[in-house]
Amino acid sequence: MNAEGVRERATSLPREPGVYQFRADGTTLYVGKAVDLRDRVRSYADPRSARIRRMVDRADEIEIAVTDTETQALLLEANLIKRHQPRYNVRLKDDKSYPMVQLTDHPAPRIEITRDPAESATVFGPYTNKRQVETVVKALRETYGVRGCSDHKYSGRDRPCLDYEMGLCTAPCTREIDLESYAEDVTAVERFLEGETGILADPLRREMEAAAQDKNFERAANLRDRLETVEAFHGEGGEAVQSTGDERAVDVLGVAIEGEDATVARLRAESGKLVDRDRHTLEAPTGDPAADAPESGGVPAVLAAFLVQYYAERELPDALLLPERHGDGEVAAWLETEGVAVRVPGAGREAKLVDLALKNARRNVGGRDECAMLADALEIESAERIEGFDVSHAQGKAAVGSDVAFVDGSAETADYRRKKLTDENDDYANMRALLEWRARRAVEGRDDRPDPDLLLIDGGEGQLEAARDALAEVGWDVPAVALAKAEERVVTPDREFSWPDDAPHLHLLQRVRDEAHRFAVQYHQTIRDDVSTVLDDVPGIGPETRKRLLGRFGSVENVREASPEDLRSVAGVGEKTARTIAERL
Template sequence: MDAEAVRERASELPREPGVYQFLDGDRVLYVGKAVDLRDRVRSYLTPRSERIRQMVDRTQDIEVAVTETESQALLLEANLIKRHRPRYNVRLKDDKSYPLVELTDHAFPQIRITRDPEAGSTVFGPFTDRGQVETVVKALRETYGLRGCSDHKYSTRDRPCLDYDIGLCSAPCTDEIGREGYVADVEAVERFFGGETGVLTDPLEREMAAAAEDERFERAANLRDTLAAVEGFHDTGAAAVSAAGESRQRTDVLGVSLAGSEPTVAVLRADGGQLVEREQHTLDAPETTPEPATVLGAFLPQYYAAADLPEAILCPEQPAGGDIESWLAGVGVELRVPGAGREATLVDLAMKNASRPERDRDETAALADALGIDAATRIEGFDVSHTQGRGVVGSNVVFVDGTPEKSAYRRRKLEETNDDYGNMAELVGWRIERARDGGDDRPQPDLLLIDGGRGQLSAAREAVDGLNVPIIALAKAEERVITPDRTYNWAGDDPKLHLLQRVRDEAHRFAVQYHETVRDEVSTPLDEIPGVGPETRKRLLGRFGSVDSVRTAAREELERVEGIGEKTAARLVDRL
């Protein structure tokens, strides 16, 4: 539709509340709600973004349904969105901002941090601090040896991997531990996430005391920091459980944040006195600056159209719309706005869960609008590293909502050739083929980012081979954003550019790190030092990560590695 067609259709609509649908033939492109259908549809004469402009261009017709009240319009909109899943709707969805900890549904479960858990998994969270979660999961793996590898890697092992050598995994893949022992360790991890902090703090305290007694002060300091992270891990959850503990009924507690471009609602769910779930949702609000009451009034009918109703709902204030409370009362749900006491404490906790820095989510939305693509929530970055065609490796990093998702990183050795374009084509082609063959179970990205210029971009586009994923490049020299159709020269302080730079720089770091490892594997200065054989070399690299880290290590640290005595440590210091 052009502007004149939208104006003509809007003039035919009533000034009543209801729901409107933008249609492309039989396909529903967008479902919206309105207090005044005519005014709301007329607003599309001047679309507020490139994404909406594309939607209007594709629209062939607009259908409306009049309702008696705005609340009825909200319920109808929720049902239509659930039924048709329109491409251009900003839908209520599970929180993709906060990470989850997943124990996979497997005889020997994998533990991993994710935003997209598999069906059948045991899931804990979401959690607000990813760095703290990573620290805790690493400590759990060091203590209980749960595997972090994918099921595919697990099934193809014939000997333990490096994680076993450095104490992160008990290697059930090669029967280094039996199922009974491994399941016992999994149950201990589940008890920790259930609130039994001592399952992890007790062994950490013992190891820290032993390290201090042995004068391994660096290790003791690291354990102290880990212990602090673990001890603080359950603070928020404990407050929620305590606040909900007096009631045995199922209670949902709502908090609202108006920070950023979209209102956010957090839902804390307590069942039988225990906090069992936390969620965060966003809404597409008609008003530029909506009130919390308006957000709650819009959220409640949309959310509970697809969710089980609790026995009680706690809110920070009364939701807008007189029909909301009567509707809930009619279906047996008590709506309360606590002013003091434990219920008020729980509402405060929900408000804290709703409030989070919105910068990253705003960046992804702004980037998608600027590039004219549907979304930029999930970005994958690619880079290649080598030394004059030797030790050629590629990296594939993942950012979700502007945040690195390191569990989804991948890397690959490439053909030994000094051809940057060919190397990039091989790397991207490998990613695409794995996805097509079912060897890569990660979600499809919204955007691919190539570290390089137009040459690398062209090579990557050929490798994509028709897959419908937007792909761009970021050139280092002038920090230009290159697309197949044009080049953008965004300002140096532009948040959109900063987001792409973070992805590009992380892909570069990850590639260089792997290249250094591969280069060390081929031939390293360690090979020339008397007393350092293959096994000792492996232990050194496993402990310190690279030759450079061995080079900077103190003699005392070297002597702590099995097989390294005073003389060998002295040789390492002298030779390196």
């Protein structure tokens, strides 16, 4: 459409508020809002940027919708942008949440890291650093013994699991600890997560000092690093989270732009407490042609687009803290009408919070979307959730399988599963059994995890074929590929890929494959050691005494090195049994 065509179309338009769309072959190229449709559309006869000139040249029609008010035009524009995802608009692409820690609503609550907390759970966070959260949760479990197992694994047990012997759980499942005492430990965990750092830091410090005194310097160094993480856990911007006057809910936005990619990080404070954090990716073309938008685009244009598209279908906060003015008069009028206070703080507590939002935004901007790249390369709908599988055994003995989960490119350890397999020296048969187990649980509704977008098999064509046979037999329709270690070839049912070594989507598959392998080998070693331990064969040692020995000394090796006096300090071990242990080990 040339300049004359734009002027001719504008002449027939009303001088009322509304929304206009530039379209080509039925596809929406650009959506804009206007206080005066005729004047706004006429301005496109002389575009102020090469990008918008190309858009106008491509368009073959201009479609309008008249609204009663400017606010209606604002919200209709947001809805049309979300529906059509026009190429020439700044548009919101995704909404990725940060991890949280939840304590489930259960007589013996479990602690877990999740991105989708249960409504009935007690939830803390969100947090920006998942690795830090994992370190803290592990420290909490080691200190207070709060369980991390699923309710399915918890129920119906007649003996504690390995977590109990490793000191990660006090085993309320078999009442090794009574529920009243367990509840006191859960309360201590809650106190830490609510901000009482010393309740976890103090025990860690005492343990570190004891390890150093015993000249166990490696253990002491490990505890020192963990203590530093714990002490820094509550220091991420908490002091800045305060509201003003009657403002109950305050949202803080930070924006970072790299090329045509932008990230908006949003922090939400309610009654002075940080309760929510998330980040959103937008495509941010420069040169917005709207008359009252910044001509250069940039942060103001991204803010204006985000404010309308995000809050059009969400409750507005009482106040918004921004890194700079958005510069859109219609957005400003809408927010003022809705009673939202908008501030750009220059110093003080609010400025600290804006700085934190900017830090969170910069952490994500320009990041390569490995999941989307992988989905495009494999020609599947999505690869946001991937499950990886591997098997491990020793010449057919102690055969086990692993099932690890990755969400948005990061390990989702709460969704890891493992499976004892029938001892068989056949990798293909073991892989088939593992995938059949996973598929049947999914089809029968016995797996509490969502179905993955992609299954990754550790191996080559043979392992993939065995896995696909299992999926076909059960009737679970999920795409599956394999990654062979030797040449890092990606094997699909139809072809093989040899992607460049630096391909981000290959790195994603490698991370999933390597984690599945590590998890399988770790479980195999546990089963193998459990099978081969001689404690089971020592006269006078039953399951309870064996558990006390391992709980006291940590491993069979440490039991072997213990003195007779130390052995006799364990309940159930007398002088005769101590001598027998020493002889047998």
